[in-house]
Amino acid sequence: MQNKPMNEEDVLRDEEPRAVENQIQDPNGTPQRLKRRMTSRLWAFFTLIAFLGGSFGGYFAGTRSHEARMENQAAAGQSKIADLAQQINPPDGYSLDVAFGDLGPQLIEAGAFRLEDFAQVYDRAGQPLNEDQLKVLEEGSQEKVVFARENSYFLLNFFWALGLTNKNPVLEEGPMVRNGREQVLSYASTGGWSLAARPVTELYSSVELIKLTPEQQERLEKVAQGVYRPCCDNPTHFPDCNHGMAMLGMLTLLAANGSSVEEMFEAAKYANAYWYPSQSLELAQFFNAEQKVDFAEVNSRDLVGYSYSSISGFREVHRWLADKGLLQQAPGGGNSCGV
Secondary structure, eight states: OOOOOOOHHHHHHHHHHHHHHHHHOOOTBBBBBHHHHHHHHHHHHHHHHHHHHHHHHHHHHHHHHHHHHHHHHHHHHHHHHHHHHHHHSSSTOOOEEEEEHHEEEEEEEHHHHOOHHHHHHHHHOOOOHHHHHHHHHTEEEEEEEETTTTTTHHHHHHHHHHHHHHHHHOHHHSSSTTGGGGGGSSHHHTTOTOOOOSHHHHHOOOSSSSSOOOHHHHHHHHHHTTTTTTTTTTTTTTOSSSHHHHHHHHHHHHHHHHOOOOOOOOHHHHHHHHSSSSHHHHHHHHHHSSSSGGGGGGGHHHHHHHHHHHHHHHHHHHHHHHTTTTOOOOOOOOOSSSO
């Protein structure tokens, strides 16, 4: 059976319901198809807004979280530095098992300095000498020598004067006079001592303020050859700067009072820490990070030796800390080579 061909009138009647269906309107007069399209677009718009809101919210929340972590890390780092600073410069100080005795008055009598000139140095520095320090210089004192942040500058110059003035084979026969005694003023520890009450060439190794036995001298030279400072590559046995000469004076006093080699190395470790606080803090950071030990536990002989406390050794430590991103702000001061 063949289908009957549709004429134009039939075609129009067939499409009319679809056209009418597609033009059905809602109560507001909007066609349903247009309504659905608008609704779909609105949903897409609000979905995009929600997505962006979540993304930016997550970004800002992440940023705040990152900043908080950075702040916490910075605070932890500063706390660690503060702890290490107290290890190298103990708040209660570091006490030597030796007293000043009458070295102060003897130094003045020997012409190492005039009391008023010595005192003016500290007045100009804003650190006027206190009663105890004046007593050490004027009358002598049986109080033990104690290193502290407040008096490390006083002890530096006091022991510098002692090391320079005291007659000892280290100065008479060591590297300081290898170019002849007439050239002795070419070093910072000699030419830089501007407080002398008489010519430094006459003051140099002139008075036996501390007399050592042969065994004590042997201990002194053994330690002096092993103690370095981070301003040069010379040991204390070659005291060409103020810190080296001060270390020689301190070690001589310890040797005369029966300190052992290890006790002298330990004293040198803390004297360096007070005289070189910035460098010593970096050394403490290095040993804490690399060997997991506190400053007090570090072998004193190793710490003050060439590998760490010479300028070459210290530069290697500084480079290691920089490569590891461990350098932190350190306390300053204490390492000028002048009066």
